[in-house]
Amino acid sequence: MRQHYDTIVVGCGGIGSAALYHLARRGRKVLGIDRFGLAHDRGSSHGSTRVIRMAYYEHPDYVPLLQRAYQLWDDLEIEAGNRLFFRVGVMQTGAPDGEVVPGILESARQYQLPVERLTREQSCDRFPLFQVPAGFEVVYEQNAGYLLVEDCVRAHGQLAQRHGADWLSPCSVTQIVSEERAVKVVSQEGVFTCDSLVVAGGPWATELLREFKLPLQVVRKPLYWFPTRDQRYEPSRCPIFVFEVDQKFFYGFPQHDSRGIKMAQHFGGTVIDDPTNLARDVDANEQAEITDFAGRYLHGIDFPFSEHAVCMYTVTPDKHFIVDRQATDPRIVFACGMSGHGFKFASVIGEVLSELSIDGAAKLPIDFLRLDRFAKN
Ligand SMILES: Cc1cc2nc3c(=O)[nH]c(=O)nc-3n(C[C@H](O)[C@H](O)[C@H](O)COP(=O)(O)OP(=O)(O)OC[C@H]3O[C@@H](n4cnc5c(N)ncnc54)[C@H](O)[C@@H]3O)c2cc1C
CATH class of the missing domain: 3.50.50.60 (FAD/NAD(P)-binding domain)
Incomplete structure (x- = not known):
């Protein structure tokens, strides 16, 4: 050295x-x-997986970076000789005047990205595992998926x-x-x-x-795996799912391994002062929140969760x-x-x-x- x-x-x-x-x-x-x-x-x-998607509701300016990111992940996968990127698609739903659906449509419009708009009925036919609330819009992006982090x-x-x-x-x-x-x-x-x-x-x-x-804040973010016996949660049949609902943002992955499907809540989190000594135990309120979401909007999930992990976001004021x-x-x-x-x-x-x-x-x-x-x- x-x-x-x-x-x-x-x-x-x-x-x-x-x-x-x-x-x-x-x-x-x-x-x-x-x-x-x-x-x-x-x-x-x-925590095993990370969502990757192109029609970026957070801001269209990220799309050129994402176009290059996709190319580089594909190149890395070839050079590493391992599968890193699973293109399973993403189904995202929320109120028409929420943050997610209008943001996706705006990014897709600016960069001519292929996304499908589905009615609630079409979504229920295509993705029967998910219970879309009345009045919600659904957008499906085929070119999305997950990375093995x-x-x-x-x-x-x-x-x-x-x-x-x-x-x-x-x-x-x-x-x-x-x-x-x-x-x-x-x-x-x-x-x-x-x-x-x-x-x-x-x-x-x-x-x-x-x-x-x-100007950074570090927040604690738990992840939960729930078992399921429903084979429709396998990656070949199940997309990533995102629900902007009740002023929250829940998301989940198909069953990548024997632990079941992984889910988390994106917004909020407990602010922490010392990242080196992060509390890794289960918080009863956080657990109740994710269990309630799974019970209301997903079919075929077994309770309680089988495994959990804790991670950290480092957040700027404008995200x-x-x-x-x-x-x-x-x-x-x-x-x-x-x-x-x-x-x-x-x-x-x-x-x-x-x-x-x-x-x-x-x-x-x-x-x-x-x-x-x-x-x-
Ligand atoms: C639960 C959860 C879910 C997420 N989901 C998604 C998702 O679906 N899609 C997505 O795109 N993103 C997602 N993210 C965000 C994404 O994972 C992070 O933005 C990203 O991994 C951050 O990487 P980083 O390199 O900044 O931090 P880290 O990966 O934490 O790297 C920082 C490194 O710095 C090292 N380090 C720190 N201090 C020192 C020091 N003094 N000396 C030497 N080394 C040091 C640490 O050991 C660490 O390895 C998620 C994050 C979490 C927590």
Whole structure:
């Protein structure tokens, strides 16, 4: 292991492992450092699956990034030789004046994306497992699906090493110092220097980039697996499902493994101060909320849940990511505040971070993700 690198990546979870991969592929002498190891369950990138979809209700500006992300996931799958992306489609339902359905239709309109609008009756015929509330609209996107989250992180990290990246983990970075000739990274395993630094600390971003005063909140997010004996929940027959209902946003996946179908609630969550000491027990109110949803809107589920996990969102005030470089030291680039919807973008944000580090600018439009948008408000 050398002492000086072209680029060091601090934090190699979902986003950082992808950055490490793209930097190594471009021939940079690169070091990845992570405090917990590759594809661990202590941050934001675990729990088996992540939704990926293109007609993006959150904002149409994400669509060009998603088009590239899809391509990069397909490329990664080929290079890794493992299946990472299951294109099972997504069925999304909500009130016509809600956030989700109008947002999907607007993104689809702007980018001519293929989505199907279904009446409630058509949806019940096609997806009899789901009970769509009266007056709701349904949109189906065939080109959506899910990614195997830990396998994707592992693929990026391992392929990065195959392309020449050095790897240091478990190891915590305790300080980042801008010096005239290099950026200094102080870690538990010694001091390293680099020409450019990528920081992708997930829930620890605030701690790693203290001087930025990042507008981030970390929230606790539980996931639940429910058993089912209904074979129509198999991935070949069941899409991902999203319900914007009762001012909440529930979503779930087909039965990917023997644990059953996985479900969660996207909005809200308990704010936490210390991501390293996250409470991982079952919260009775959260459990009641998801059980009530499953009982009211899904058929063929067995109760109680069979397994649960706890994860974290790192949320910005407008729920959009922050991808930028440090104003006072442009050698330092970072991605954080992925706001509970960032994993599907990991492939492309990894590439963007490599471009910011090597070329000084990204090929795709990312200005809407700059940090200074918060200073303007
Ligand atoms: C329950 C849940 C469901 C989700 N569902 C979806 C979904 O369906 N679709 C979707 O697109 N997104 C989804 N997301 C969001 C997505 O998973 C995250 O946005 C994404 O995984 C964040 O990746 P990250 O690299 O920012 O964070 P992480 O993966 O947590 O990576 C941060 C890394 O930094 C390391 N680190 C931190 N501090 C230090 C230090 N001092 N020294 C060294 N290393 C350090 C950590 O060990 C960690 O590995 C979901 C998130 C959760 C929690």
